[in-house]
């Protein structure tokens with residue numbers, strides 16, 4: 477690429493990302509997903525590393541750490557909240573399991589779980605007390621949403637034991653809450669949210685936790701950062717034991733042993749997804765045993781022991797009626 481082309485793209489990205497941030501933080505109406513924003517942000521970071529003299533003070537990369545780009549203070553994650561690599565068909569799943577078993581040199585158990593279409597959250601307890609909640613943010617640095625997450629009924633505020641533990645999961649808005657919320661917004665002449673994910677993101681970013689409380693959000697927890705004092709040594713353990721700690725998990729997980737069983741789960745859940753009370757955008761497949769997860773490790777941005785199978789984009793049937801066909 478020509479240098480001028482790069483510099484034009486750099487400036488275009490600054491303007492785009494600032495617009496997206498404005499939509500997200502100020503208007504509650506993001507027009508791109510977090511992962512689309514992240515991808516553009518990384519492209520800008522790369523271009524600014526190539527042309528440091530072109531870095532502009534308005535660039536979103538110059539704001540990380542201060543609070544101007546978000547009304548929430550920053551929280552540095554104890555361990556980074558990575559993203560999942562994606563798969564789109566049976567071959568991708570087979571390649572994933574082949575790579576895992578080649579790398580480890582033996583077969584493993586997998587856990588398949590629904591990929592909840594919400595936003596990631598990290599929740600920290602100290603001495604068994606709810607003390608903090610944060611968004612994924614850049615993966616290293618998230619936004620402090622402690623007060624807002626505290627309004628979610630299914631998030632325990634006090635554990636039965638004085639545990640120091642961090643749990644991670646997905647905040648979502650049930651379909652029924654989403655329909656009710658949009659009806660109220662339309663009544664009030666406000667633009668409806670495009671989907672439950674945007675509604676959940678907008679609701680959790682409300683500066684006034686009382687507004688968040690009215691939005692009936694919920695959470696499914698799927699991982700944690702904890703010591704050996706917690707007898708959980710695999711993803712299957714986690715899903716079976718988290719409820720004992722009052723940590724809400726999604727019950728539709730299954731242990732699978734190979735890509736055929738995984739694909740069978742994917743097909744069954746793809747059938748069921750419209751009957752669920754919440755939206756899912758795919759299936760997450762994980763190597764279950766934590767020792768195997770550690771042996772597989774991660775790339776810069778994603779764990780090597782997990783993959784997200786994304787459902788194909790749905791054709792939305794639009795019923796075309798009342799159109800005067802002029803012939």
Ligand SMILES: NC(=O)c1cc2c(=O)c3cc(F)ccc3oc2nc1N
Pocket residue numbers: 557558559560589590591592593594596646698699760778779782
């Ligand atoms: N949306 C989800 O329902 C969902 C998301 C993730 C992650 O984002 C995720 C990210 C990691 F780096 C590691 C494990 C994960 O597990 C996950 N499991 C889930 N069920």
